[in-house]
Amino acid sequence: MSAVTQQLSRFGVVLAILATFAAFSILRPSSFFTALTLKGILRDCVPLMIVALGITVVLAMNDYDLSVGGLTSLCAVLVVVLLSTDWIGLNWVLAIVLTILIGGLLGLVNGGLIAYVKLPSFILTIASGTVFAGLGLQIVNSQSVYLGISQSFVNLASGSWLGLSHQVFIGLAVLLVAHLFLRHTEWGRHIYAIGGNPEAARLSGLRVQLLRTVGFGIVGVTAAIAAILINSEAGAANPNTGLGLLLPAYAAAFLGSSMFRVGVFTPVGTALGALYLQIIGTGLTILNLSGPIVQMIQGGILIAAILVARLARPQEH
Amino acid sequence: MTEPGEHVRLVEVRGASKRYAGVEALRDVDFHLAPAEIVGLVGKNGAGKSSLIKVIAGVETLDEGELLVGGAPVPGGYSPHAAHRLGLAFVHQELGNFPLLTVAENVAIGTPFPRRLGTFVNDRELRRRVRLVLDELESTIDPRAHLAELTAVEQRLVMIARALYHDARVLVLDEPSVSLTIDEIAHLHAIVRRFKERGRTVLYVSHRLHEVVALTDRVVVMQGGEVILEQATSAVDERRLVTAIAGETPVPEAAPRAAAARAGTPVLRAVGLRRPPAVEDVSFELHAGEILGLAGLVGSGRTEVVRLLFGADQPAGGTIELDGGPVRFRSPVDAIGRGIALLPEDRRYEGLVLNFTTRENITLASLERLRRHRLLPVPSRRKERDAAAAMIARLSIATSGPEQEVRRLSGGNQQKVVLAKWLQRSDRVLIFDEPSQGVDVGAKAEIYGLIERLAAEGRSVIVISSDFAELAAVCTRVIGIREGRVSGVVEAPGITEADLVRLAYAPAGGEETAVLAEL
Numbered sequence: 122m123s124a125v126t127q128q129l130s131r132f133g134v135v136l137a138i139l140a141t142f143a144a145f146s147i148l149r150p151s152s153f154f155t156a157l158t159l160k161g162i163l164r165d166c167v168p169l170m171i172v173a174l175g176i177t178v179v180l181a182m183n184d185y186d187l188s189v190g191g192l193t194s195l196c197a198v199l200v201v202v203l204l205s206t207d208w209i210g211l212n213w214v215l216a217i218v219l220t221i222l223i224g225g226l227l228g229l230v231n232g233g234l235i236a237y238v239k240l241p242s243f244i245l246t247i248a249s250g251t252v253f254a255g256l257g258l259q260i261v262n263s264q265s266v267y268l269g270i271s272q273s274f275v276n277l278a279s280g281s282w283l284g285l286s287h288q289v290f291i292g293l294a295v296l297l298v299a300h301l302f303l304r305h306t307e308w309g310r311h312i313y314a315i316g317g318n319p320e321a322a323r324l325s326g327l328r329v330q331l332l333r334t335v336g337f338g339i340v341g342v343t344a345a346i347a348a349i350l351i352n353s354e355a356g357a358a359n360p361n362t363g364l365g366l367l368l369p370a371y372a373a374a375f376l377g378s379s380m381f382r383v384g385v386f387t388p389v390g391t392a393l394g395a396l397y398l399q400i401i402g403t404g405l406t407i408l409n410l411s412g413p414i415v416q417m418i419q420g421g422i423l424i425a426a427i428l429v430a431r432l433a434r435p436q437e438h
Numbered sequence: 439m440t441e442p443g444e445h446v447r448l449v450e451v452r453g454a455s456k457r458y459a460g461v462e463a464l465r466d467v468d469f470h471l472a473p474a475e476i477v478g479l480v481g482k483n484g485a486g487k488s489s490l491i492k493v494i495a496g497v498e499t500l501d502e503g504e505l506l507v508g509g510a511p512v513p514g515g516y517s518p519h520a521a522h523r524l525g526l527a528f529v530h531q532e533l534g535n536f537p538l539l540t541v542a543e544n545v546a547i548g549t550p551f552p553r554r555l556g557t558f559v560n561d562r563e564l565r566r567r568v569r570l571v572l573d574e575l576e577s578t579i580d581p582r583a584h585l586a587e588l589t590a591v592e593q594r595l596v597m598i599a600r601a602l603y604h605d606a607r608v609l610v611l612d613e614p615s616v617s618l619t620i621d622e623i624a625h626l627h628a629i630v631r632r633f634k635e636r637g638r639t640v641l642y643v644s645h646r647l648h649e650v651v652a653l654t655d656r657v658v659v660m661q662g663g664e665v666i667l668e669q670a671t672s673a674v675d676e677r678r679l680v681t682a683i684a685g686e687t688p689v690p691e692a693a694p695r696a697a698a699a700r701a702g703t704p705v706l707r708a709v710g711l712r713r714p715p716a717v718e719d720v721s722f723e724l725h726a727g728e729i730l731g732l733a734g735l736v737g738s739g740r741t742e743v744v745r746l747l748f749g750a751d752q753p754a755g756g757t758i759e760l761d762g763g764p765v766r767f768r769s770p771v772d773a774i775g776r777g778i779a780l781l782p783e784d785r786r787y788e789g790l791v792l793n794f795t796t797r798e799n800i801t802l803a804s805l806e807r808l809r810r811h812r813l814l815p816v817p818s819r820r821k822e823r824d825a826a827a828a829m830i831a832r833l834s835i836a837t838s839g840p841e842q843e844v845r846r847l848s849g850g851n852q853q854k855v856v857l858a859k860w861l862q863r864s865d866r867v868l869i870f871d872e873p874s875q876g877v878d879v880g881a882k883a884e885i886y887g888l889i890e891r892l893a894a895e896g897r898s899v900i901v902i903s904s905d906f907a908e909l910a911a912v913c914t915r916v917i918g919i920r921e922g923r924v925s926g927v928v929e930a931p932g933i934t935e936a937d938l939v940r941l942a943y944a945p946a947g948g949e950e951t952a953v954l955a956e957l
Binding site for chain 1: 748750770771773774775780787788789790792798802803809
């Protein structure tokens, strides 16, 4: 393990972001390096980042939640069905609150089954995510919902302030809460302890089962928030909203874990990971590369990131 | 009876020395195994038995000396795989078996399975061959059964059958009788004898001396990394072995202990605790200011007893009383809430979060006392750092500072970090499971000095240790735990190591001895 690799991996994501950013700016100075594009990147990475922040909490506990895609789709359907005057027609604020509550509750159910009934998180969340996705499709009969959506709801995400989308500020707020929670509270410390050694955590008197349950509940809340923002931005509900979020969310968290203390999942790292993925996504689109190529590049970047993180990790003996 | 040293040497170790981090695990050991004999290997924990076995198994390499198998020195790069190819088989306490495979598959694994059309496993032929081996061992186990369905003794039999199937010449059994019933042990011994009758050799490692005397042809006693006794079993008795095992370990310097005053209601009381098979019937009282030792061997149930006291496991029967009132600890959270702390034996897996810093480990169980503001669950980094620094100074933990990752500390310092985590709280009952294991002499003295200070402050301490000399020196009272029961009590002043060796090893009653004598 050379010092160079160690330093490279320590600031790997930051360096990669700067390098990629510079590369796109040089390749497409007139279309990429513009205020519009840059603001777009900041805005578009927010839903992904929020979902990835939830994932960060369970990853810190050494768990997996693969239901997050299905759950996001379901929440996307729920919020619009609740507020659309064509459907239930609740006040939009109430609809948002209810959606977040339901998302959190479904996450808690996942967590309870994992922590107390001791179902394996990997397969349980694949299964429950499938159920969530199916439920969402069933409610709206696999159709998108466009009608009866209040303008105030649409303004929530698509409005702007100080020249930046509301989403950017909402994203920063969620990031701040996640950072304070994981890095500066007792619960956060306990969550990392569980991830490091669940038996030592249990014998130290930490409420391991409760915390694991809450961790999955947090994933539900973040999935709901992301779904709300996506719908608000689009002014519609697409029952397949969450489909493409699952893998990028994990990619963002793993990219982020190769920063700071290597192998530690942190909210700030995850946020930078999400930002990086968005820069790549937007940049490659501007370069007019085909979808499959973009896919291969994104996958390759993730492999490179975890490889660097693995090499930098202190060797176990 | 063959005379040791005259026959062919199947496995031989000459002038073997091995050091781990400055501690001598083996010191100039000469040892051998001959064809068709059962050799008993005994000694205290840390006497060097495991190191010797690991060297023979190819898990560890010698610093000095040589290992010969079949009369020839083993080639360079000797490994567990090479040991297997040379016909050595090892059955460890944690059985290396596959619960979801069948008996036949477990027996044959590691050898090419019989095939049909050169491709598909021929299950019928496989079962037939395994059946032959099982018949040789006079076992009626169904080769089609899944291993998970078998009892502990049947699983051990399957491992022995594997050695036979692989045509192993030497079988090493490490504590094979732990957690087996008396009948099952008799069965195990019968199998071992049959294995020997087929011309094979067995190295039988056990703390249970009556078994060793009843079963083996030759016995080797280790102490402090050296072989201190090697004799035909017919020429020794249990008492001779006990004396040899205990040896003359220097007792650490400590003021002679006085019995602690035991007035009033006990702080902690266990009545008829049960959790078979490890814990059968354990009762005792613990008063304020007492240092109570639990003297027992690995597998005696001593660790399981304290896990019950701490709520880490649930008792099947019996009660625990705190200050005279019955309590039920559903989890460690309950026990900790009532002021009980456990320093686990296996600190790497149960005591520490290895990727945390020293500070984070020290404050893990007491974060709510180190808040920035009393009402907000936000730990103050400054208070944490001060608390950790104070503990590092108090216990002289050798670290570059509170922010050093705990995985980089030495074993002794890691143990001190676990200790610091609990001292950071002020619990009334502290349970130390093997507090000085893997700790150097200096750190040992510090830890025992600290235990004495804790008791002097009026706290109650329970100490489990395989080092009986230390228990004798530090405890105000010691109870023996043997096969899940209390085997006796000795009280300070005047506790000797020999007392404790007797409590831990001596057969509890005539019944078991009689059964074993029949074999």
